[in-house]
Amino acid sequence: MKIRPILTSHSQSMPVSVFLVLVGLAYIFSIGVRLIWVSQFNGFDQFMWNDQLMINTNDGYYFAEGARDILHGGHEVNDLSPVASPLSLLTAFLAHIVPVSFETLILFMPTFIGSLVVFPILWFGRLFKQDGVGFVAALIGSIAVSYYNRTMTGYYDTDMLVVVLPLLVVCASIYALQTQRTKVLFLAPSLVALGMLWHPAVLHVGNGVFVMTLFYMVLFERKNKHFYQFISIFIISLMALDVSVKLVLIGIVNILFVYAQEKLNMKNLLAILFIGASFYLVWGGYGWLMGVLHSEYFTRTEINDIAAGYTFNYFEVLNTVREAGDIPFETFAHRLSGSTIGFLLSVLGYSMFVYRYKLAMLSLPMVVLGFFALRGGLRFTVFAVPFMAIGIAFLIILSAQLIQNIFTEKAQRVAYGVLIGIGTMVMLFPNLQHIVRYSVPTVFVKNEVQVLDALSTIAQREDYVVAWWDYGYPIRYYSDVKTLIDGGKHSGSVNFPVSFSLISDQISGANMARLAVEYTERPKSGGLDAMIHDYKETNVTLFLQSLGDKELILPEKTRDIYLYLPDRMLQILPTVALFSTIDLKTGQQQKQSFFYVGTPSKDLGDKIDLGNGVFFYKNGKQLLIGNQTLPVHTFITTVYDADAKLAKNSLHVNSEGAFFVIYMKDYNRFLVLDDDMFNSLFIQLYVLENYDPELFEATILTPLAKVYKLKR
Numbered sequence: 001m002k003i004r005p006i007l008t009s010h011s012q013s014m015p016v017s018v019f020l021v022l023v024g025l026a027y028i029f030s031i032g033v034r035l036i037w038v039s040q041f042n043g044f045d046q047f048m049w050n051d052q053l054m055i056n057t058n059d060g061y062y063f064a065e066g067a068r069d070i071l072h073g074g075h076e077v078n079d080l081s082p083v084a085s086p087l088s089l090l091t092a093f094l095a096h097i098v099p100v101s102f103e104t105l106i107l108f109m110p111t112f113i114g115s116l117v118v119f120p121i122l123w124f125g126r127l128f129k130q131d132g133v134g135f136v137a138a139l140i141g142s143i144a145v146s147y148y149n150r151t152m153t154g155y156y157d158t159d160m161l162v163v164v165l166p167l168l169v170v171c172a173s174i175y176a177l178q179t180q181r182t183k184v185l186f187l188a189p190s191l192v193a194l195g196m197l198w199h200p201a202v203l204h205v206g207n208g209v210f211v212m213t214l215f216y217m218v219l220f221e222r223k224n225k226h227f228y229q230f231i232s233i234f235i236i237s238l239m240a241l242d243v244s245v246k247l248v249l250i251g252i253v254n255i256l257f258v259y260a261q262e263k264l265n266m267k268n269l270l271a272i273l274f275i276g277a278s279f280y281l282v283w284g285g286y287g288w289l290m291g292v293l294h295s296e297y298f299t300r301t302e303i304n305d306i307a308a309g310y311t312f313n314y315f316e317v318l319n320t321v322r323e324a325g326d327i328p329f330e331t332f333a334h335r336l337s338g339s340t341i342g343f344l345l346s347v348l349g350y351s352m353f354v355y356r357y358k359l360a361m362l363s364l365p366m367v368v369l370g371f372f373a374l375r376g377g378l379r380f381t382v383f384a385v386p387f388m389a390i391g392i393a394f395l396i397i398l399s400a401q402l403i404q405n406i407f408t409e410k411a412q413r414v415a416y417g418v419l420i421g422i423g424t425m426v427m428l429f430p431n432l433q434h435i436v437r438y439s440v441p442t443v444f445v446k447n448e449v450q451v452l453d454a455l456s457t458i459a460q461r462e463d464y465v466v467a468w469w470d471y472g473y474p475i476r477y478y479s480d481v482k483t484l485i486d487g488g489k490h491s492g493s494v495n496f497p498v499s500f501s502l503i504s505d506q507i508s509g510a511n512m513a514r515l516a517v518e519y520t521e522r523p524k525s526g527g528l529d530a531m532i533h534d535y536k537e538t539n540v541t542l543f544l545q546s547l548g549d550k551e552l553i554l555p556e557k558t559r560d561i562y563l564y565l566p567d568r569m570l571q572i573l574p575t576v577a578l579f580s581t582i583d584l585k586t587g588q589q590q591k592q593s594f595f596y597v598g599t600p601s602k603d604l605g606d607k608i609d610l611g612n613g614v615f616f617y618k619n620g621k622q623l624l625i626g627n628q629t630l631p632v633h634t635f636i637t638t639v640y641d642a643d644a645k646l647a648k649n650s651l652h653v654n655s656e657g658a659f660f661v662i663y664m665k666d667y668n669r670f671l672v673l674d675d676d677m678f679n680s681l682f683i684q685l686y687v688l689e690n691y692d693p694e695l696f697e698a699t700i701l702t703p704l705a706k707v708y709k710l711k712r
Helices: 016-041 058-072 086-097 102-127 131-143 145-149 164-179 187-198 201-220 225-238 243-259 266-293 329-337 340-356 358-371 378-404 409-437 446-456 469-479 492-503 506-520 528-534 540-546 567-578 681-687
Strands: 303-307 310-314 464-466 561-566 595-598 607-609 614-617 622-625 628-640 646-652 659-664 669-673 696-701 705-710
Touching: 016 102, 016 131, 016 409, 058 086, 058 102, 058 469, 086 102, 086 187, 102 131, 102 164, 102 378, 131 145, 131 378, 131 409, 145 329, 145 378, 145 409, 164 187, 164 201, 164 225, 164 358, 187 201, 187 225, 187 243, 201 225, 201 358, 225 243, 225 266, 310 492, 329 340, 329 378, 329 409, 340 358, 340 378, 358 378, 378 409, 446 469, 446 561, 446 696, 446 705, 464 492, 464 506, 469 561, 469 567, 492 506, 492 528, 492 561, 492 567, 492 681, 506 528, 506 561, 506 681, 506 705, 528 540, 561 567, 561 681, 567 595, 567 681, 595 614, 614 669, 659 681, 669 681, 681 705
Parallel strands: 464 561, 628 659
Antiparallel strands: 303 310, 561 705, 595 669, 607 614, 614 622, 622 628, 628 646, 659 669, 696 705
């Protein structure tokens, strides 16, 4: 029996033609898996717009807005359209040359661009003459839970290249240090400089690669001039300079190293490196380090606004964003490798790979950034995915090489392939299982988009729509208007006035909406502090109370304001309320209004089970919450008639009752709420259509979303 060597240092790379075939197969596999979602939703009318499936991420509408405005040739001042965003620019360019509709383009861009990750994964394996490892890793890594979730069809976002670019930086760095060819030293730093335009994560990885290269050099290559040259050029890409300046400097220094090799000695290189390091610390390095250490992910605190002598403590939006919070280890492992055991084996394999191939330690910055997800949230896991895939692929192939030796020489090749196939399928299975089950719907459904499309024919581009930040990007894309807050602009200070408008009574809400818009549009925009200053008030509580005055003198109206009130917001109304039901002086939450959304789950004869220990008596007079029987103030039933007009039947029960109950018959939904929430603008205008005609004009009324125009 012939014993085959186990991953010796004399391993040979496959021929280029075979390698390219592997790249093609991995790429086609990645794309094919991403079409599963399309097959699940294609043809469902409510997920279609302009004869195409809509995208499934809110942030995608931000970049789509920028691309749309580039194609249309302009945008409005203060509309926050990202016309300079690389993704918007790329999309607009592709829209000119790819013969598909704009909706089709943004739907499938992540499918084809996100799948490009297979190339750098295969390149990483080839750098160490492990093409088999690279191929297996490309199959696993390209569809691993975390990476798939953020590059699936419809997930139109910068995430489609957020792993590809830093992974190319790692590969290019290893390639330059391995080959020791001076002419390719520019490649990795140029990728860093350009990649930073796409996403700031490239800067973090670039700094990490710089540190790891220094570490590797000190350990193994202290007398290697090529390493000093590489670091001296690489450091330029990390400086806080314009990208064009960095690229010119990188090119000049690279040319200098190419044509002055004979004159470069260690003394000269140390001097160049010292000068570069000094500039780096001044122009970026120190600031980057302090920024990381004081990042919101390390010090998650309330946001303070200090201006015009006022100090306000707002509610921090990170407290409500799941992907920015701590995650359980099981979730972390599942996102990276499909299962906990798969993750542990991946870590083992990766550790063995780095131990075997020391230069692979340059990948550690991406792994560390990915593992930071345990503190920083789900969004970081994608960075470690490629190397967890490399780890498990290495372990699969190593195990196959060990096991094959128990077979006869003739059977070893077949056994080797079968073992690799089985190992790969075992790792692919939980990820594929997740993908089949991960039926993420589109951001909006067709009926909601029809509302926004209709609004685009009514409102002007200078007009504002007041809505919660979750809906900001889609509103701007479909209605071509302005918003106060969105997925990128949602700090506590800008969320406060919108939350206040939606949760307060109609008069206070209307006044705040006008103030927020006009103060935003001022040449020198201002917030709550500027309002208090102009109204000559010193107490923020008294100022907010004064907004309930219908005769309050407001700034001159410069544009129309619309309120967008979607049905889906009912589920998050308590969260919306958190941003304005807060003591701005201390940052402490005030007593929260009672609000519960329940669905009848069981008929118990005299009462209906609404879930979570809440029961409603059929006589309409009482609620049972926990062990307390509580009187109902008013019971209201709402239903749409044949003409889609809202009809209401109100039964006043007990003036002493603390709770209102609303049965939304068409939705089979009960609302249980106290007086404050019942009288809030959102409930009165969306649920009941009880609007003050002196303040609002009904513009679009549908069961899924309603739009009102502010008259003030």
